[in-house]
Amino acid sequence: KAGVTQTPRYLIKTRGQQVTLSCSPISGHRSVSWYQQTPGQGLQFLFEYFSETQRNKGNFPGRFSGRQFSNSRSEMNVSTLELGDSALYLCASSPWGGYGNEQFFGPGTRLTVL
Amino acid sequence: QQQVKQSPQSLIVQKGGISIINCAYENTAFDYFPWYQQFPGKGPALLIAIRPDVSEKKEGRFTISFNKSAKQFSLHIMDSQPGDSATYFCAAIDSQGGSEKLVFGKGTKLTVNP
Numbered sequence: 001k002a003g004v005t006q007t008p009r010y011l012i013k014t015r016g017q018q019v020t021l022s023c024s025p026i027s028g029h030r031s032v033s034w035y036q037q038t039p040g041q042g043l044q045f046l047f048e049y050f051s052e053t054q055r056n057k058g059n060f061p062g063r064f065s066g067r068q069f070s071n072s073r074s075e076m077n078v079s080t081l082e083l084g085d086s087a088l089y090l091c092a093s094s095p096w097g098g099y100g101n102e103q104f105f106g107p108g109t110r111l112t113v114l
Numbered sequence: 115q116q117q118v119k120q121s122p123q124s125l126i127v128q129k130g131g132i133s134i135i136n137c138a139y140e141n142t143a144f145d146y147f148p149w150y151q152q153f154p155g156k157g158p159a160l161l162i163a164i165r166p167d168v169s170e171k172k173e174g175r176f177t178i179s180f181n182k183s184a185k186q187f188s189l190h191i192m193d194s195q196p197g198d199s200a201t202y203f204c205a206a207i208d209s210q211g212g213s214e215k216l217v218f219g220k221g222t223k224l225t226v227n228p
């Protein structure tokens with residue numbers, strides 16, 4: 001089975017712009033979660049989608065949004081980019097969510113905001 | 115508010131030695147505790163996980179010890195190898211809501227010297 005794929009792998013944007021990141025989960029997985037990883041804050045949960053519905057959301061401003069399509073692929077959007085949004089954005093998928101399900105992470109998208 | 119505290123931040127061990135990483139949590143609703151291993155340029159990968167009704171779980175050279183009353187758990191890597199050099203994250207999930215929200219520790223960078 002192919003793993004979780006994320007595109008693009010690297011992205012450079014300037015402040016004020018917006019960006020869309022894409023995640024394709026492992027085939028058959030219905031839950032997709034997004035995390036932000038920075039040296040200072042570590043790994044922080046952004047949100048989780050399951051069957052096209054946002055099931056949980058972390059403590060990030062409304063500039064961060066996402067969606068999930070019927071084929072379980074997910075996109076994350078960040079509007080009005082700030083310097084502090086520079087991070088590695090990771091997507092993880094799991095079969096159906098819930099207790100003890102392993103989350104499989106993609107390689108991440110490295111976003112740099114100038 | 116950091117819900118999972120991880121120590122040490124960095125660890126240097128000689129080949130063949132034992133690596134020990136500790137984590138403590140506050141939220142008693144957490145009911146699943148995975149450890150992730152992350153190599154540079156890669157997403158985290160599940161290493162081993164434990165549920166709070168078990169005090170120890172061993173998989174090869176990796177062992178999780180869990181102390182529910184103290185709300186602490188630790189990862190032991192026996193016979194550490196240079197290939198184990200990576201960043202290790204402990205995490206916790208409150209799965210009662212059916213969500214996949216992982217709460218991560220800040221990570222431990224392990225270096226195993228040959």
